[in-house]
Amino acid sequence: MAPLNLSRCGLTFVLVLVLLTACEAAKTGEQSAKSGGPQTNTATTTAPPALPVTPPPTPPGSSGQEATPHPNEATEPAPDVTPIKPSPVPEPRVLANEAPAVDAGGPSERATVAKVPDTTRPTVTIRSPAYGALLNRNPVIITGTVDDATAAVTVNDVRATIKGGTFTAHVILPEQGSNRLAATALDRAGNRSTDSIMVTLDTLGPDISISAPLNGLVTKVPRVTVTGRISDAGELAEALLNGAPLALDRGDFSVGVPLVERENVITVSARDVAGNERSRTITVNLDTTVPAVVVVPAEPAEPDEDDDDSGARSAEGGTLTGKVTFKGIPPAPKTFAFNKFPNPGFCSKIDSDGNGNRVVQEVQVGKDNALKDVVVYVEGVQGGKPFNFEGTKVTADGCRFLVQGGPSTFAGVVVKKKEIQIENMDADPNDPKAFTGVLHNPHAYEVAGASSTTIFNLPLPEKGQIVKKPVILRKKESIFKLECDQHNFMQAFLVPIENPYYTIVGDNGTFTIRDIPPGTYEVYAWHPTLGKQEANVTIRAKGHTTADFSFAAK
Numbered sequence: 001m002a003p004l005n006l007s008r009c010g011l012t013f014v015l016v017l018v019l020l021t022a023c024e025a026a027k028t029g030e031q032s033a034k035s036g037g038p039q040t041n042t043a044t045t046t047a048p049p050a051l052p053v054t055p056p057p058t059p060p061g062s063s064g065q066e067a068t069p070h071p072n073e074a075t076e077p078a079p080d081v082t083p084i085k086p087s088p089v090p091e092p093r094v095l096a097n098e099a100p101a102v103d104a105g106g107p108s109e110r111a112t113v114a115k116v117p118d119t120t121r122p123t124v125t126i127r128s129p130a131y132g133a134l135l136n137r138n139p140v141i142i143t144g145t146v147d148d149a150t151a152a153v154t155v156n157d158v159r160a161t162i163k164g165g166t167f168t169a170h171v172i173l174p175e176q177g178s179n180r181l182a183a184t185a186l187d188r189a190g191n192r193s194t195d196s197i198m199v200t201l202d203t204l205g206p207d208i209s210i211s212a213p214l215n216g217l218v219t220k221v222p223r224v225t226v227t228g229r230i231s232d233a234g235e236l237a238e239a240l241l242n243g244a245p246l247a248l249d250r251g252d253f254s255v256g257v258p259l260v261e262r263e264n265v266i267t268v269s270a271r272d273v274a275g276n277e278r279s280r281t282i283t284v285n286l287d288t289t290v291p292a293v294v295v296v297p298a299e300p301a302e303p304d305e306d307d308d309d310s311g312a313r314s315a316e317g318g319t320l321t322g323k324v325t326f327k328g329i330p331p332a333p334k335t336f337a338f339n340k341f342p343n344p345g346f347c348s349k350i351d352s353d354g355n356g357n358r359v360v361q362e363v364q365v366g367k368d369n370a371l372k373d374v375v376v377y378v379e380g381v382q383g384g385k386p387f388n389f390e391g392t393k394v395t396a397d398g399c400r401f402l403v404q405g406g407p408s409t410f411a412g413v414v415v416k417k418k419e420i421q422i423e424n425m426d427a428d429p430n431d432p433k434a435f436t437g438v439l440h441n442p443h444a445y446e447v448a449g450a451s452s453t454t455i456f457n458l459p460l461p462e463k464g465q466i467v468k469k470p471v472i473l474r475k476k477e478s479i480f481k482l483e484c485d486q487h488n489f490m491q492a493f494l495v496p497i498e499n500p501y502y503t504i505v506g507d508n509g510t511f512t513i514r515d516i517p518p519g520t521y522e523v524y525a526w527h528p529t530l531g532k533q534e535a536n537v538t539i540r541a542k543g544h545t546t547a548d549f550s551f552a553a554k
Contacts, residue, residue, distance in 0.1 A: 117189075118187075118189035118191065119189075119191065120191060121187075121191040121192065121193040122146055122147055122148030122151040122185040122186075122187050122191060122193055123146070123147045123148075123185075123193060124144065124145070124146045124147075124151070124153060124167075124183050124184070124185035124193055124194070124195050125144050125145050125146075125183075125195050126142060126143075126144040126155075126181065126183050126195050126196075126197050127143050127144045127145060128141075128142065128143045128144070129142070129181075129197070129199055130197075131197040131198060131199075132197075132198060132199065132200070133199045133200070134199075134200050134202060134234075134273060134274050135173075135199055135200065135201050135202070135274070136201075136202055136203050136274040136275045136276050137203070138172055138173050138201060138203055139170045139171055139172040139173070140170070140171050140172075140173055140181075140199070140201075141168065141169075141170055142155045142160075142168070142169045142170075142171055142181060142183065143166065143167065143168050143169075144166070144167055144183055144195070145165055145166055145167070146162065146165060146167055146185045147165065148185065148187045148191075149165075150187045150188035150189075151185040151186060151187040151188075152185070152186055153167040153169070153183060153184065153185050154169075154183070154184050154186075155167075155169040155171050155181060155182065155183045155184075156169075156171045156180075156181060156182060158170065158171050160183070167183070169183075173199075173201045175201070176201055176202060176203065176204065176233070176432065177200060177201065177202075177233075178198060178199075178200055179198070179199055179200070179201055180196055180197075180198055181196060181197050181198075181199060182194055182195070182196040183195050183196070202233065202234050202272065202274035202276065203274075203276065204232075204233060204276060204432055204433070205232075205270075205272070205276040205277055205278030206230055206231065206232040206236060206270040206271070206272050206276070206277075206278050207229075207230070207231045207232065207278070207435060207436045208228065208229075208230050208268050208269075208270055208278055208279065208280040209228050209229050209280070209436055209437070209462040209463075209464070209465070210226065210227075210228040210266075210268060210280050210282055211227050211228050211229070211464060211465075212224075212225065212226065212227045212228075213225075213226065213282070213284055214282075214466060214468065215282040215283060215467075216282075216283060216284075216285075216468075217284045217285065218284075218285045218287055219259075219284065219285070219286060219287070220286070220287055220288050221259075221286075222258060222259050222286060222288070223256055223257065223258050223259060224256070224257055224259060224284055225254060225255070225256050225257075226241065226253070226254070226255055226256075226257050226266055226268070227252075227253065227254040228252075228253055228268060228280075229251050229252050229253070229436075230246075230248060230251055230253065230268070230270045231251050231435075231436065232270070232272045233432060234272050234273055234274060235272060235273045236248070236270055236271070236272055236273070237271045237272055237273045237275075238270065238271050239253070239268070239269070239270045240268070240269045240270070241253075241255060241257070241266070241267070241268050242257075242265075242266060242267055243267075246268065253268075259284060259286040260286060261286050261287075261288065262285060262286065262287070263283055263284075263285050264283065264284045264285070264286060265281060265282075265283055266281065266282050266283070266284060267279055267280070267281045268280050268281075316518065316541035316542050317384065317385075317514070317515035317516050317517050317518070317539070317541070317542075318515075318516050318518060318539040318540050318541060318542060318543040318544065318545060319512065319513070319514050319515075319516070319543070319544050319545070320378070320512070320513045320516055320523065320537060320539065320545050320546075320547060321510070321511065321512045321513075321544065321545075321546055321547075322376070322510070322511055322546055322547040322548045322549065323370070323505075323508075323509045323510045323511070323548050323549075324370070324371045324374045324376070324505050324509045324510075324511070324525055324548070324549045324550075324551070325368070325369040325370060325371055325509055325548070325549075325550050325551070326363065326365045326369050326370075326371040326550070326551050326552070327369065327550050327551070327552045328552050328553050329553065330363045330364075330365045330553065331362065331363050331553050333359050333360060333361040333362070334359075334360045334362065334489075335353065335357040335358065335359055335360075336357060336358040336360065336488065336489040337356060337357055338352070338356050338357065338358060339356060341486065341487045341488070341489075342438075342439065342486055342487070343399065343428060343431065343434060343438050343486075343487070344356075345428075345430070345431070346399065346426070346428040346430075346431065346434065346438060347398075347399035347487060349398065350398040350399065350400065351398075351400065358399070358489040360489055360491070362410075362528065362529045363527075363529060363530065363553070366507050366508060366509065367508065368508075368509075369509075370505075370507065370508045370509025370510075371505070371509055371527065371530075371551055372407075372408060372505065372506075372507060372509070373408045373410045373411040373504075373505075373527060373528060374411070374504070374505045374509075374511075374525055374526065374527050374549075374551075375411055375412070375413060375495050375497075375502060375503075375504050375505075375525075375526045376502065376503055376504075376505065376511045376513065376523065376524070376525050376526075376549075377413070377495070377497050377499075377501065377502035377503075377523070377524055377526070378499070378501040378502070378513060378516060378521045378522070378523050378524075379498065379499075379521065379522050379523075379524065380521050380522060381499045381501055381516065381517060381519070381521060382517070382519075383517055384499065384500070384501070384515070384516070384517045385500055385515055386500075387499055387500045388500075389415045389418055389500075391415075391418050391419035391420060391421060392404075392405075392412060392413065392414045392415075392418070392419075392420045392421070392471070392494060393405065393420075393421050393423070394412075394420065394421070394422045394423075394442075394482060394492055395422070395423050395424075395425050396422065396423065396424045396425055396426055396438075396440045396442070396460060396484070396490065397425040397426065398425075398426065399426065399438070399440075399484075399487050399489070399490055400490055401422075401442075401482055401483075401484065401490045401491060401492040402492075403492050403494065406504040407504055407505070407506050407507065408504050408505075409492075410491075410492060410493065410528065411492075411493050411494070411495075411504065411526075411527070411528050412492065412493075412494045412495075412504070413494055413495055413496070413497045413502060413504075414471045414473075414480045414494045414495070414496050414497075415471065415496065415497060415498070416471055416472075416473050416496055417470055417471060417472070418470065418471055419468050419469065419470055419471070420444070420468070420469055420470075420471050420480075420494075421466060421467070421468045422442045422460065422466065422467045422468075422482070423460075423464070423465070423466045423467075424437055424438070424440055424460040424461075424462065424463055424464065424465050424466075425463065425464075426438035426440065426463060427463035436462055436463060437460075437461050437462035437463040437464075437465065438463075439459060439460070439461045439486055440459075440460045440484050440486055440487065440490070441457065441458070441459050441460065441484055441485035441486045442456075442457075442458060442460060442467060442482055442483075442484060443456075443457045443482070443483050443484070443485045444456050444457070444469070444480065444481070444482055445480075445481040445482075445483070446472070446473050446474065446475060446478045446479075446480065446481075447478060447479050447480075447481045448475040448476075448477060448478035448479075449477075452481065455469070455471075455472055455473075455480070456469045457485065471496070473496055478496075479493060479494065479495050479496070479526075479528075480493070480494040480495070480496065481493055481494075482494070493528035493529075495526045501513050501515075501516050516539045517539070518539050518540055518541045518543075519538070519539055520536065520537070520538045520539075521536075521537060521538075521539065522534055522535075522536060523535045523536075523537050523547050525549035525551075527551060529554075530551045530552075530553075530554065531551075531554070533549045533550075533551065535547045535549070
């Protein structure tokens with residue numbers, strides 16, 4: 001039997017021991033991973049298993065026995081197998097208004113995200129209009145910038161549109177003069193910021209009035225002086241007369257203008273610093289043609305054989321007296337709502353019922369049933385005293401047409417082809433548009449029964465402005481009616497007369513007409529809405545005749 005080789009047996013033992021150690025280390029690492037250690041996607045690093053050791057061949061001449069290791073000599077153990085921990089990865093920062101990212105690997109592989117509050121306010125800036133800008137258009141276009149893509153912008157509570165960081169809003173300014181524009185930006189996290197500016201709104205043009213000459217003037221003087229006034233709530237940029245610079249003295253102007261034959265157009269215009277413009281135009285006619293005069297000799301008048309006192313009619317005229325009364329219950333007054341017409345605040349100061357209505361009492365009855373606003377006139381008078389009628393005057397005063405020269409302001413008289421003059425007396429200092437004059441529009445009608453025809457229709461925009469027109473009545477039994485197209489409750493009624501023998505009854509309903517040439521005549525009593533009554537009277541020289549009239553509701 002061959003002797004036992006101790007050297008080979010020792011090496012085999014060492015090899016088995018190394019393999020057992022490596023397996024135990026691998027098993028220990030796997031159990032550590034399953035016991036709840038830190039989750040990681042990094043692979044664990046382990047030592048490779050030991051390779052089998054082949055004993056070296058026995059050198060020639062050896063006795064075949066291996067050297068036995070010394071019992072105190074340590075055998076080198078296998079190295080420990082320990083997982084390598086990866087370096088910690090910094091966690092991502094997420095804003096408070098952003099959702100955390102989710103890893104596609106499932107819940108066990110999601111990253112833990114920390115939320116950070118967003119406290120940065122957006123920056124909003126108004127770029128146009130500039131601070132202190134003077135504007136003459138409303139609404140106003142406001143533009144500006146905002147640096148936060150999540151922000152919404154409002155300007156004076158109007159939502160702006162935003163494109164590429166630039167916002168635009170159309171805002172209606174509430175009043176003339178100084179206005180504040182405030183742009184507010186609000187981002188998704190609730191942060192807010194505001195930028196504001198002050199601007200001035202002026203959309204009203206200058207006020208222009210031409211006091212002289214009168215519009216439509218006909219003159220033979222080849223030069224007229226144009227006077228008037230220009231005013232504006234702000235500053236004037238320029239004033240022109242027929243396109244040439246017009247000098248102003250505290251708003252007033254007075255300049256000579258040469259005329260050419262026939263019609264001349266005179267235009268005064270002005271522009272304020274806000275760019276608002278306004279103009280006034282009148283026409284003046286120059287007529288230097290000398291009219292031809294034809295003298296026709298008068299035929300001698302033949303005396304009337306049946307009229308013994310024709311030459312003494314005027315000197316020995318008689319007197320007509322009487323009274324006009326109303327029988328029954330007077331019609332209810334008419335009412336007009338002020339809010340349906342321009343200038344309600346100004347017009348409501350007079351003849352208001354306290355409930356926002358203008359009251360027009362067309363039939364006024366006084367004490368003892370005396371009827372007011374009645375014209376009494378005599379027709380068919382030949383000769384008598386001179387008739388020097390200078391025309392009819394009416395004023396627009398307190399949003400009323402007031403007939404001048406008599407006890408009645410509602411009724412009066414006109415003479416055909418004579419002049420009627422209408423003057424505007426109204427201006428409202430509390431209204432910028434009516435500061436220099438409340439606009440009235442006198443519309444004159446010829447009224448015959450149920451038909452009416454326009455005679456003239458002209459504006460009166462300025463206080464102190466006057467319209468003068470001839471009275472043209474073509475129909476028999478027609479009257480002259482005046483009504484304002486701006487304020488329909490402004491009315492006046494006038495009846496045509498042919499001689500000086502007329503009167504308007506007083507508050508007590510009585511009347512007196514003196515110096516009527518003796519004769520028999522038709523006497524008429526006329527009321528604007530109740531119509532006309534007539535009576536046949538005989539006037540005696542230096543005598544006294546009475547005629548009474550009684551009206552009733554229609």
